[in-house]
Amino acid sequence: MRESWALIRAAWVTAASYRMGMFISLFGLVFVLLPLYFIANALQPTMAHTIAGEAHQYFGFVVLGAVCFSLASICTTALPSAIGGAIGNGTLEAILGTPARLRSICIGLMGYGVLWATLRAVILLTVAIWLGAAVMWRGVPLALGVMALTMLIYTGFGLLLAAIVMLFRTSGPLATVLLTGSMFLGGVYYPTSVIPSFLRDLAAFFPLTYGLRALRQIMLRGDSFHHVAHDVQILALMTTISLSVGTLMFCLALQRARRAGTLSSY
Amino acid sequence: MTLPAGIDAPSAGRPDPRRWRAEALRTISVSLRGITKSYAVRRGWRDAARHPFSAPRNIVIDTLDLDVFESEMFGILGLNGAGKTTLLKMLATFILPDSGSASVAGHDIINNPRAVRAQLAMVTADERSLNWRLSADENMLLFAGLHGINGEQARRLTGQILAKVGLESGGNKIVGAFSSGMRQRLLLARALLSNPRILLLDEPTRSLDPVAAHDFRGLLRNLADEGGVTILLATHNPDEAFAYCDRVVVLHRGGIAALGRASELAARFGRERYRVWTQNREHPAFVALARRGLVEELTPVADLDGGHALECTIPGGEAQAAEVLRRLVESHVVVARFERVSLPLSSLIARIAETHLAAAERGRAHA
Numbered sequence: 065m066r067e068s069w070a071l072i073r074a075a076w077v078t079a080a081s082y083r084m085g086m087f088i089s090l091f092g093l094v095f096v097l098l099p100l101y102f103i104a105n106a107l108q109p110t111m112a113h114t115i116a117g118e119a120h121q122y123f124g125f126v127v128l129g130a131v132c133f134s135l136a137s138i139c140t141t142a143l144p145s146a147i148g149g150a151i152g153n154g155t156l157e158a159i160l161g162t163p164a165r166l167r168s169i170c171i172g173l174m175g176y177g178v179l180w181a182t183l184r185a186v187i188l189l190t191v192a193i194w195l196g197a198a199v200m201w202r203g204v205p206l207a208l209g210v211m212a213l214t215m216l217i218y219t220g221f222g223l224l225l226a227a228i229v230m231l232f233r234t235s236g237p238l239a240t241v242l243l244t245g246s247m248f249l250g251g252v253y254y255p256t257s258v259i260p261s262f263l264r265d266l267a268a269f270f271p272l273t274y275g276l277r278a279l280r281q282i283m284l285r286g287d288s289f290h291h292v293a294h295d296v297q298i299l300a301l302m303t304t305i306s307l308s309v310g311t312l313m314f315c316l317a318l319q320r321a322r323r324a325g326t327l328s329s330y
Numbered sequence: 331m332t333l334p335a336g337i338d339a340p341s342a343g344r345p346d347p348r349r350w351r352a353e354a355l356r357t358i359s360v361s362l363r364g365i366t367k368s369y370a371v372r373r374g375w376r377d378a379a380r381h382p383f384s385a386p387r388n389i390v391i392d393t394l395d396l397d398v399f400e401s402e403m404f405g406i407l408g409l410n411g412a413g414k415t416t417l418l419k420m421l422a423t424f425i426l427p428d429s430g431s432a433s434v435a436g437h438d439i440i441n442n443p444r445a446v447r448a449q450l451a452m453v454t455a456d457e458r459s460l461n462w463r464l465s466a467d468e469n470m471l472l473f474a475g476l477h478g479i480n481g482e483q484a485r486r487l488t489g490q491i492l493a494k495v496g497l498e499s500g501g502n503k504i505v506g507a508f509s510s511g512m513r514q515r516l517l518l519a520r521a522l523l524s525n526p527r528i529l530l531l532d533e534p535t536r537s538l539d540p541v542a543a544h545d546f547r548g549l550l551r552n553l554a555d556e557g558g559v560t561i562l563l564a565t566h567n568p569d570e571a572f573a574y575c576d577r578v579v580v581l582h583r584g585g586i587a588a589l590g591r592a593s594e595l596a597a598r599f600g601r602e603r604y605r606v607w608t609q610n611r612e613h614p615a616f617v618a619l620a621r622r623g624l625v626e627e628l629t630p631v632a633d634l635d636g637g638h639a640l641e642c643t644i645p646g647g648e649a650q651a652a653e654v655l656r657r658l659v660e661s662h663v664v665v666a667r668f669e670r671v672s673l674p675l676s677s678l679i680a681r682i683a684e685t686h687l688a689a690a691e692r693g694r695a696h697a
Contacts, residue, residue: 078463081504154458157424162476162524163448169476311667324417325369325425328456 067164071172072179079176089180093188100126101195115255118277119284124197128283129252131185132214132276135178137243139218142177143170144225144235151233157328166318174222178215200286207282210292213299214275220306226309227317246272271306274298346632359528359560360398360421364430367391367416367584390416392584393430398562400527403554405575405592406564407679412581415454415566418530420601421562422452435527450528451521457513466516469505470523477524487523495519495549510537518546522553528560529553535567543567547574568675572596580682587686596673599682604651606640606658607629607667609635615661616640624654628630641671 079086084233104123111122119125150156159169193199196297221242225235231251249256249263250272259267267273276297278292321327368387376551379384390413398404408415419425421434423443431438437445461469467488492498495515505513514537521529531550537542542546551574553559565571571578572592582596588595611630619625625642644651655668673681 066478066480070472070480073475074461074464074468074472074655077468081463153462154456158459158473158520159476161422161424161447161452162473163444163478164476165444198582296543319426322424322426325367325419326422328459 065171067162067166067168068172068175071159071169072175075173075176079180083204090184092186093184093191094131097127097191097195099190100130101192111254114258117257118205118255118280119286121198123195124199124284125255126253127188127192127197127281128280129276131188132211132279133243133247133250133252133272134274135181135185135211135215136218136272138177138181139174139215140222140225140243141239142174143219143222144229144239146173146177147226148229148233151229151328154328160318162328166315170223170226170314174219199283203282203286206289206292207279210275210278210282210296210299211305213296214271214279216303216307217271217275217299220303220308220310223307223310223314227313230314230317230321246270249273253277271299271302274302339661355580357400358397359400359402360396360432360434360562362394362396362417362430362432365417365420365426365427365432366429367413367420367427391427394584394586396579396586396589398560400560401554401558402576403551403561403563403574405571405578406562406581406620406694407566407571407578407675408587409582409602409679409683413531413584414581417581418452418532418562418564421446421528422450422530423447424452448524449526450530451524451526452530452532453517453521453534454532455514455534457510457517460505460513460516460520463504465502465504466492466502466508467517469516470520470623473520474523479523491519491522492516494522495666496545511539514538515542515546518549526559528562529663531561531563531565533565534563535565535570543569550574568672571675573674580679580686582683582686585686588682595668595682596678599685602644602647602651603671603673604642604644604654605667605669605671606642606665607638608640608658608663608665609638610663611638611640613661613663615658615663616642616662619654619657624650624657666683 088326101123104126111125112120115122115125119128147156152157159173164172188201189197223238228235228238245266246252249259249267250270251259251267252272256264256267256273256277274295278295281287316324358533366389367613368389371386371388373385390411406417406465408414416425421432421439423439423446426440429590431440431523433439434446435449437449440448444589450664461472464472470488470492471484474480474487479487489498489501492501495518497512497515497519500508500512508516514534518534529550534550535546539544550563554561554576563575575592577590578592578595579586588599590598616625616628620628620642625644627641627643629641631639631641651668651670655665658665
């Protein structure tokens with residue numbers, strides 16, 4: 065893991081050299097949270113019945129949705145954008161020229177983005193709790209497990225997108241389709257139960273549907289593992305498939321780039 | 331195993347009493363057997379649509395067999411597109427060969443690339459591979475980490491190596507503010523971090539001023555002589571090829587056009603080129619000598635230092651050169667100076683390439 069930390073550290077030092085960017089990234093959370101707080105409170109009477117299966121309070125419901133979605137987004141986009149950036153600025157070949165394991169390099173390249181997004185998520189949740197979001201603390205360990213599974217699934221998607229970037233220098237609209245689909249069909253701002261039935265079948269393909277539902281039931285309703293076991297099983301299956309396919313495709317793409325001699329071409 | 335062609339042990343002209351170097355020059359460090367690499371030729375949309383699975387390929391390296399010995403400074407010469415960079419990148423495991431095998435420090439580049447990467451480092455003239463937003467120290471620490479060196483050891487190594495390449499005072503400066511020469515030195519420093527047994531360098535002195543380039547070459551020579559590092563150096567620079575490399579290979583169309591000591595190649599392929607300083611460049615004696623075949627390729631040289639000169643090729647070595655001078659004097663040509671000039675590397679490579687091409691065509695015609 066030394067190799068991963070070296071890359072994460074370098075990314076941190078680089079990011080820290082853009083002080084204004086860092087300040088805006090943290091200060092901008094205010095502009096995410098405050099509108100959510102006021103709108104959620106205003107909609108609480110009308111949404112209470114709709115979200116009853118997953119939460120009692122709409123503010124907590126929507127904050128958890130936003131946090132989970134932001135983490136899923138970063139897991140999807142961090143590696144492809146890091147690989148694309150490294151190809152563009154010419155560092156990829158130099159990094160791959162070291163004896164570091166490919167796994168460590170991938171973790172290192174996406175690590176800073178994920179850690180920074182996690183820090184932002186923790187700050188967002190802390191302020192949300194301070195503003196009155198009701199959280200069941202005993203569910204935190206299980207919730208972390210569910211969150212980890214959800215993030216791993218999207219990391220698998222990220223590996224797949226990174227493979228496409230390695231081959232074609234762009235992932236096209238795939239990331240947008242995946243993330244927009246997850247946002248609108250995965251239940252970020254409303255439960256999937258309100259989605260029209262013909263779209264609900266489509267929602268079943270998005271991991272966020274299961275991840276968010278399980279997270280909310282654990283964190284906002286205090287449900288036990290027994291209640292979310294089915295969702296967790298589906299998440300575990302999706303994690304296995306997503307990471308296996310993503311890893312395989314990434315390795316094949318790297319092999320193809322080495323064969324074509326295009327590792328450093330941009 | 332015998333010594334490689336063109337190598338005396340220890341190498342002549344440089345006092346090197348160490349016996350281990352002679353021993354090292356008997357140990358193969360880099361070995362290529364039948365290595366071939368081709369790239370698909372980029373086609374237009376229409377052609378690609380008509381024949382999607384029959385893309386023509388351009389052969390860059392063609393069944394290459396080559397051995398480079400431990401502690402050897404080995405030059406790779408050739409015209410642009412001869413396959414120099416592709417060869418180095420294959421050894422660095424950035425590019426996979428189509429066929430053949432190669433080993434670096436005993437490790438196969440296809441089956442064991444991680445072990446190969448642990449043994450070698452590549453320095454390109456591509457400054458983009460540095461992180462420009464980080465300081466020199468941070469760039470070094472990043473790559474130290476990628477080589478599994480962390481903490482105090484990484485910092486100590488960073489300081490030592492930056493001092494070795496003359497960047498001790500620039501450690502805190504961001505690379506974006508560096509000059510090209512400083513970046514080049516940082517690239518070398520980065521490569522030295524892992525204490526590699528083999529260094530691959532692709533035109534490393536391209537952005538350096540003459541003094542820095544001289545120091546840089548001296549540093550490389552020292553790494554080979556004292557550190558036992560095998561150095562493969564792709565270059566267009568005659569100084570590097572003639573004065574610093576133990577042997578050179580001239581690549582042409584992916585194959586070996588010539589291999590040996592640079593001075594030997596110059597003697598074998600260069601033929602003797604002479605410069606005659608005279609006020610009588612138009613004297614009929616020159617034309618007469620050319621008609622008799624004693625001199626070839628007579629070329630007036632732009633006036634140098636206020637004098638007038640002619641350059642010519644005199645085949646047949648020093649005896650024939652003496653004969654030419656005698657005849658000029660007998661013809662009352664006032665010769666102020668008569669000197670042998672070294673053939674420029676570009677002309678030497680072009681001549682070797684021509685010879686290689688002609689030999690290949692003769693072989694084809696014979697077949």
